[in-house]
Amino acid sequence: MTTLPVAGAREVRAHARRLTLRHPRELAVAVALHLAASAVALAGPRLLGDLVDEAGRGIDRVDRITLVIVALVVTQAILVRSAMYASAKLGEKVLAELREEFVDTVVSLPLAVVERAGTGDLVTRTTRDVDVLSRSVRMAVPDTLTAAMTILLTMGALVLVGPLMVLPCLVAVPVLWAATRWYLARARDGYLRQSAAYADLTDGLAETVDGARTVEALELAGRRFDRVNRDIARSYATERYTLHLRTVYLPICDTAYVLPVVTTLIFGGLLYIDGRVSLAAVTAATLYVQQLLDPVDRLLYWMDDLQIGGASLARILGVGRKAAGTGTGGAPQPACTGGEAQDIAVKSVSYSYREGHDVLHKVDLDIRRGERLAVVGPSGAGKSTLGRLIAGIHEPREGVVTLGGTPLTEVPLGALRREIALVTQDQHVFQGTLRDNLTMADPHAGDAELEAALRAVDAWEWAGELGLDTEVGPGRAELSPSQSQQLALARLILVDPHTLVLDEATSQMSPVAARRLERSLAAVMEGRTVIAIAHRLHTAHDxxxxxxxxxxRVGEVGTHDELVARGGIYAGLWNSWHGGQDAD
Known part of the structure; x- marks a missing residue:
């Protein structure tokens, strides 16, 4: 299974910077409020230092200084609240934009990419990684911004109190620098491995649930249980590794940032005894260093969350890189063919799901506009793969598929989906009303258009009885496999593409119902190009x-009568199938 890519650290930083700078006014307000709150907080220690110094000579100004300190504390509280609110508001806006971009990227991913990557990795990025990033944006980033500004301003205040009083603070710098460098060199890769292991666990569980009937029928519960245990063990190992990083890094930091307080008291006391600094300066410096502990503590606390958030952002941005790399991503663009059927050409196309194992070999095929083409053959012959290449789901390993002379890889994805539609035997009914499941193909369709589409696929009898506003899908009114296929075909009519690729689109229906449906669709499909991949050969007959x-490879091409008369592969298939039908 191919894992979706992960963005590099530089790309993550650049994207985060672009997201933030989209809102310069909100950013300026948040920064200004944080600076004001930090600046007000600096006045308290200086006034307390003066108060201590005044107490040695009398207490004439104590009441006034105390009132000023109280007023400053209240002002700081108001500014801190306003700053946190402004930061949170900006963070929510940035997070909303990131989520919208991510959803746009995910829905524009080619189906082949999703199939190769597996649902586990994509679902984990869509849910867990977005949730982790949400915590970082809402809480870690604003709190880190506040802490960083407080540290810078407090260090500036220390310089103003007395340049010599800055020296004790430098005691912790070598320890913090070494510990942080050690941590950052390992954290990103560790958290990426942790997320990947979680994705594998999710994928394995989802696969077991989806294939529960097969697991039970083939008595595979033991194997699936072993798979889950291996995935849990791997996830556990990655969690232990990142926990080890935190248990080494955080205690070192907790110890390191307490050292300056002790050093300041000792060093400041010696300077005071020597007459180089005043008692007010020593008191203010000690309080400033003490005041540094909280922002440094918060900075170190959120360092871990920022690393996790950075890893999640790298995984989210990696999805966008994969979408961009396919050449068919991005927003829908106007169709390049004007909405009319075009000739399709398959030229020397080879394709493989695994390197070195081609399932199609140098296939050449010309499909005329408005033609009804049936693709038949034994199981494993490459019919479905050819259909998916024609629909633009897969890209050829060699050769090219063109629409009106334009390679499908150069047609924007939105336009391609309106030009060529693929319907397979596996269809999904989304949770919502029957109307919702239809209007997703054409949001502007009214009840009359919906009824006409359902009648065209011979589904109005049950759909009218059920009601367009009835909730269907998982946990709601369940549709049978044949009804689900009829619903998918009704969507197809509403999309109104000029080329249809039907990959056993009626296989869940009985032969009689399928035949009746195909006759109902005949009028709707008039003038369209239809490529029908079928195991029921009456489709080929028509x-x-x-x-x-x-x-x-393409073994034979011709009309039904020509191929039967030729006595080749098709004749053998027809005689075998037709004989079986007669026997039935």
Whole structure:
């Protein structure tokens, strides 16, 4: 399974900077409020130092200084609240934009990318990584910003009190620098491995739940249990590694940032005895150093969350890189063909799901506009793969598929999906009303258009009885497999593409119901190009031409009558199937 890429550290920093700078006014207000709150906080220690010094000579100004200190504390509280609110508001706006961009990116991912990556990795990035990043943006970033500004301003105040009083603060710098460098060199990779292990665990559990019937029928519970245990063990190991990083880093830092307080008291006391600084300066400096403990503590506390958030952002941005790398991502653009059917050409196309194991070999095929083409062949012949290449789901390993002379890889994804639609035997009914499941294909469709689409696929009888506003999907009214396929075909009619690729789109229905549906669709499909991949050969009987696939190659091409008369592969398939039908 191919894992989706992860953005580099430089790309993450650049993207975070761009997101923040999109709102310069809000950022300026937040920074200004943080600076004001930090500046007001600096006045208290200086006044307390003066108060201590005054107490040695009398207490004439004590009441006035005390009132000023109280007023400053109240002012600081108001500024801190305003600063945190402004930062949180900016953070929510940035987070909302990031989520919107991520959703746009995810829904524009080509299906082939999603299939190769697996649902576990993508679901984990969509849920867990977004939640982790949300915590970082809402809490870690604003608190870190406040702490950093407080540290800088407090150090500046220390210089003003007495340049010599800055020296005790430098005692902790070598320890903090060494510990932080050690931690940062390991944290990002550790948290990326942790997220990847969690994605594997999610993928394994989802696969087991989705295939529960198969697991039970083939008695695979033991194997699946072993898989889950291995995934849990790996996730546990990665969690232990990151926990080890924290248990080494944080205690060292906790010890290191207490050292300056002790050093300041000793060093300041010696300077006072020597007459180089006043008692007020020593008191203020000690209080400033004490005041540094809280922001440094918060900075160190959030360092871990910022690393986790950075790893999550790298995984989220990696999805965008994969979408951009496909050449068909991005927002829908106007169709390049004007909405009319175009010739499709498959030229020397080879394709493999695994390197070195081609399932299609140098396939050449020309499909005329408005043609009804049936693709048949034994299981594993490459029929579905060819259909997915024609629909632009996969890109050829070699060769090219063109629409009206334009390679499909150069057609914007939104336009391509309006030009060519693929319907397979596996269809999803989304949780919502029946109307919602239809209007997702055409948001502007009214009840009359919805009813016409359902009638065209022979589904109005049950759909009308059920009601367009009835809730369907998981946990709601369950649709049968054949009803789900009819719903998918109704969506197809509402999308109104000029080319349809039907990959056994009626396989869940009985032969009689499928035949009746195909006759109902015949009028709707008039003038469109239809590529029908089918195992029921009456579809081939009605087609303009039949393509017979064998061993990943085009074995025969012709009309039904020509191929039967030729006595080749198709004739054998027809005689076998037709004989079976007669026997039935």
């Amino acid at each position: 087609a303009d031409r039949v393509v017979v696939m064998a061993g990943g």
